Amino acid sequence: MGGSPSSEKNKVYKKEFSKYDKNRDGRMNTNELRALLRALNRNPTETSLKKMMADIDENKNGSIEYDEFVKLMNRLDGEISRELAPTFEKHDKDNSGFISADELDAVFQEMGIELTPEGLQAEIKSVDLDGDGNLSFQEFKKLIGRI
Structure with missing residues (x-):
């Protein structure tokens, strides 16, 4: 499910990444990730946030670069699809x-x-x-x- 996003998704992802990369260093730290997840109606515990960060942070530098962010967004998009599919099908x-x-x-x-x-x-x-x-x-x- 990784891979590169479509050009439309890429624009959205870049905009979102920039929006939550508050200090504009090209990386997201734990607090910036938490803010993003809350905006997506996710409220992870501190433990699950740290686990998510560890899973996403492939180069283990303690932050999320854009390519890692894309993988996270693709994963979250899949979760949202699985959550909404039953509602869509029901209606x-x-x-x-x-x-x-x-x-x-x-x-x-x-x-x-x-x-x-x-x-x-x-x-x-x-x-x-x-x-x-x-x-x-x-x-x-x-x-x-x-x-």
């Missing part, structure tokens, strides 16, 4: 492989989020890359990741 009532506006509204209601029809359409439009009004799994994942 994809017609098994089309896409979530319609009505199906997405049901997801939001299940999460306790009430949106107006206009608000729902705005959310869909914000991630609907092909403009078909339905969300693929990747588009759905992107939207839920922002919430």
Whole structure:
């Protein structure tokens, strides 16, 4: 699952890496990693954070360089996909492989989020890359990741 990310993902990863590399040294320390994980709705214990850092830090210099960060992000992306797949499948009532506006509204209601029809359409439009009004799994994942 490693390898190099697509050009689109690479742009996102570079932006995120720069955002959390607070001291701009080209590396992320434990505190910077913790901030990133919290932004991704992960709240690791100190022990699990140290283990994650040790697993990711391939050159064992005590920090995460960009290439190590990419591997972490790919791993986290896989975890998020596994977590969201059952929700996507549950609400994809017609098994089309896409979530319609009505199906997405049901997801939001299940999460306790009430949106107006206009608000729902705005959310869909914000991630609907092909403009078909339905969300693929990747588009759905992107939207839920922002919430």
